[in-house]
Amino acid sequence: MIQTPYLLFLGDAPDALAAKVAQGIRDWRPEFAIGQFRMPGCKADMRLPDMTLAEARAAGCKTLVVGVANRGGVISPAWIEVLVAALAEGFDLASGLHNLLRDEPELVAAAERHGRSLHDVRVPVVDYPIANGKKRAGKRMLAVGTDCSVGKMYTALAMDREMRARGMKSTFRATGQTGILITGEGVPLDAVIADFMAGSIEWLTPDNDPDHWDLIEGQGSLFHVSYSGVTLALIHGGQPDALVLCHEPTRAHMRGLPDYTLPGLAELRDAALLMARVANPQVQVVGISVNTQHMTEEEAQAYLAQVEAEMGLPAVDPFRHGAGRLVDALAAI
């Protein structure tokens, strides 16, 4: 578990998109985001106080989180210099980069010297069990998508925020690197060994209070041939009581697969229910989350109304219009 709160390291981010991990933390766990650290040339801005390492420590920050993608697949000497100084200042480091902190000898030496931790959330640190399929107490929601990167993480985070605001018991369960950095814990499912995927999700969503909801971050799609196995492990390891279908309507083809078109929402509903019933015969699809970021407000409203009529389920963009109706639907089952 990563110590909070965080100083967000934006490095020399060439644009805002490169800092999407920092943005996710800023959006969903503002209480963890105390300040930002930017280097010369940084083009991203979280609208947080710019802090020196010493200022951030004085403000209570415990971990410096690498909130930015590195360029060219290497951790640059300029970054290393800052990261070593942060360890000396008393910070732990956390990163979701493919290049691991632990593979940088200078960082390993500095962490040892100062008794600090390096958290590489890209790779698992737990020996997960093989799934046993036993029914667990508590309730679970899983976001499933027509494609990758359609808003499954944001949907679960938005529902979690709404449920907490209502005083309901809920926990967002991260299954990807960004989600883990946002919340400080989770399972980096795409890096888990095949045999242990479903077991890692059972481990992540253990027995809980009967009225507690785990809101599980989805990954991939049953219809995305590169990652569908990861998705099915989530469905069977998570044994969800409720599914929310996630969709991005302006996409011309499956992400990274120019020869594959997206399935329709009815197709996704049928396939996901068929598979989810294996682990939980009572599972229901409770709503639809549409990522309308590439539509005008008018287009979005028209599309959502059409989907709602066709599918007979609440259809909302939780980022644009709030997750209230999805939570209403969850509370009703």
Add this chain to the structure above:
Amino acid sequence: MIQTPYLLFLGDAPDALAAKVAQGIRDWRPEFAIGQFRMPGCKADMRLPDMTLAEARAAGCKTLVVGVANRGGVISPAWIEVLVAALAEGFDLASGLHNLLRDEPELVAAAERHGRSLHDVRVPVVDYPIANGKKRAGKRMLAVGTDCSVGKMYTALAMDREMRARGMKSTFRATGQTGILITGEGVPLDAVIADFMAGSIEWLTPDNDPDHWDLIEGQGSLFHVSYSGVTLALIHGGQPDALVLCHEPTRAHMRGLPDYTLPGLAELRDAALLMARVANPQVQVVGISVNTQHMTEEEAQAYLAQVEAEMGLPAVDPFRHGAGRLVDALAAI
């Protein structure tokens, strides 16, 4: 790729079942199985010549294959002694044990000293790509099961043998440790990192002649919650043209999951086709392979006739009655 032919090491196998890897090689690649090496107390017998290491080398054996499970999860000192002597004699070693040969310092030192290879087929040695879903030339059959361990490997091996006997172009593609030791190559899919599962199967079954069949060993089951993700990665990475449904009718519950009953064959057909069509809209179910080992001949015949009538597809036990009718069905598409 493991050098053939083999000397089969049976160690101190407490019974025949413990030597099922050796039995698989003996059954399916008799031309690779030149001799056996048994230690005092060995209760398994492949009915091969018992050979000393020197005799086996003189007979042309290149690799000593550990064809037996170890007891208590350790490689015993008595085994180590034989394995070190084999390396000195000029053998490579191959093993599918969970305990890796490469983790035994004496074996590593001896292999280095004698310039020999240690093949631990339990774990991958290739950096597999992420699946790209592109259509590949050639044809592919995948065995899918109602459960784990229902005869998927034997089905594919029996079809491969029959196809070769007919002069058809076919290759058995191993996806598990036993299959890899039988054929000398393959992908240990259960040990592959989640993101690369489907890509490893694309790598295993590349472009081929238009009339060539890859016969892909299945793993797990879409209905087995512990391993279903592995199965779906096989379906989408393999993009099969043909599916053979595999079933063992006497099982009371899913293997290792006392709370889960097996799906029916029609359920398996529908779920597997639904998922397989994502990668290959032309996929067909061509036949049914039933493991009748726990039935009398009369029971088996009655059951097969009933399944055949209900499903409208050839239903056979390829191990008991040959794979001819399954191959006929494959040849017809």
